[in-house]
Amino acid sequence: MAAAWLGYLLDGFDFVLITLVLTEIADEFGLSTVQAAGLVSGAFITRWLGGALLGAMGDRYGRKPAMIASILLYSLGTFACGFAWNYHSLFAARLAVGMGMAGEYSASATYVLESWPVRVRNRASGFLISGYAAGSVLAAEVYGWVVPSLGWRWMFWLGVLPVLVALWVRKALPEAGDWQAEVGEPRTGGGSGAGSGRDGVTGRGREARPNPFRPLFTGAVRSAVNCLLAAVATVALFLVFTPLGGGLTLPLALAATGALAAFAVQMGGRRNWLLYLSLMVTVFCAFLYSWPIQSLLPTYLKTELGYGAGQVTDVMYYAGFGTMCGCWLAGFVGDRFGTRRAYALSLTASLAFVFPVFAVQDSLVGLGMLLFALLALSQGISGILPKYIAGHFPVETRAASLGFVYNVGALGGAVAPVLGARLAEGMTLAQSLAVLTFGLTAVVIVLVGCNVPNRLNRLVDRDHQEDHLAETPRQRQPH
DSSP states (O other), X not given: OHHHHHHHHHHHHHHHHHHHSHHHHHHHHTOOHHHHHXXXXXXXXXXXXXXXXXXXXXXXXXXXXXXHHHHHHHHHHHHHHTTOOSHHHHHHHHHHHHHHHHHHHHHHHHHHHTTSOGGGHHHHHHHHHHHHHHHHHHHHHHHHHHHHHHOTHHHHHGGGTHHHHHHHHHHHOOOOHHHHHHTOOOBOSSSSOTTBOTTSBBSSOGGGSOOTTGGGOSSHHHHHHHHHHHHHHHHHHXXXXXXXXXXXXXXXXXXXXXXXXXXXXXXXXXXXXXXHHHHHHHHHHHHHHHHHHHHHHHHHHHHTSOOOHHHHHHHHHHHHHHHHHHXXXXXXXXXXXXXXXXXXXXXXXXXXXXXXXXXXXXXXXXXXXXXHHHHHHHTGGGGGHHHHHHTTSOGGGHHHHHHHHHHHHTHHHHHHHHHHHHHTTTSOHHHHHHHHHHHHHHHHHHHHHTTHHHHHHTTTOTTOOSOGGGSOHHHHSOO
16 A cells, blocks of 8 residues: 555656646746646546556556556656657657556555455555545655746656666566455476466466456558547547647547547447446546546646745645545545445535635635535545446456546546636636536536446446446355
């Protein structure tokens, strides 16, 4: 837990840096608010690919190698951001950050969930995701110390520090328990004796290990079509979130949506395609309610309220610490009342704080306390989102499925800052953030609270198991 939590803390630190220095970057490169918001969106363009590839690596070779690769990718991508010379070079570095973060989410979440006892897995999920919030608090503190004196580039250069964590993880950590029991069976000591595979692994040989992408490459024609779809999705998303897309945003968005939905249908197969699609929609809406505040709150504080760097740091501390405490609380509540019920009740309570947050103008402490409460209830509950999603999938495909479903849905985080900035052209930024947060929170309450993904999946698979994390592989084996 300590290793995974630290990796996720530094992941959060690296990822939220861009939101803190958007105004400084916009001033240096001469960017509009929409262009600057697009830099936040940039990291989401490659998340679906990073989540799928690094998730598949975790399913096939183990959770630990995937976690190491993810940490290296996002830390080196953040380091490269500090050398950006214009908008496009910074945008390109953000693509690498997005891929690494996507892999870290699926690798760390499955690693921890499969290592902790069944009865406390919501707590495991909540504790882990609190690391991201701690990273945002740390980033806000470092922003106040570094940017006024050294400039925004040093914030990104500090982002290379997670490499040290990757080296420690490589040396010190064992493999996740459930994956080791189900897939990574122990090696025999004696080469290729009876019962061993060609690589000396008992039972399952390397050639028999999971391949979550097998449905995508079952023939030459399907392989070619899916490679084309991957290219279409990547290029379309890139054009949507850069000025290069021009006035073609809608058709490009539809092309990307169609390609990603095709992948989801193939990976889910006849029995689970509706589950994949509905979970993607649920996560998409969850990002649409949470990311307007996460990505544009510093901009709102500096532009509409006129706060300086120190005041922004103070408010972001309240926000980040509220999210972190909310993650801890979500874990306990989820284990006590069930994941879905805890999720729906917490989001419902958060609605009472949305509009008051943006009504406060002259009290930093009052704003901080309201933000603490709002984010503890609305974003803190996302601490058990990994448990909610991962429970829908068996061990053999869990990391790839979680990585793909979550990170395709995370495109809502790419849409959110741009949508918030667009709405702010016809109203104040405060009003646009409040409207998006309230409306999309209500949608997620319905989707999760009413168990929509599982209800839909029963239409095509009546025997669908709702929670694969409710028991371990050892418990499923006959005595």
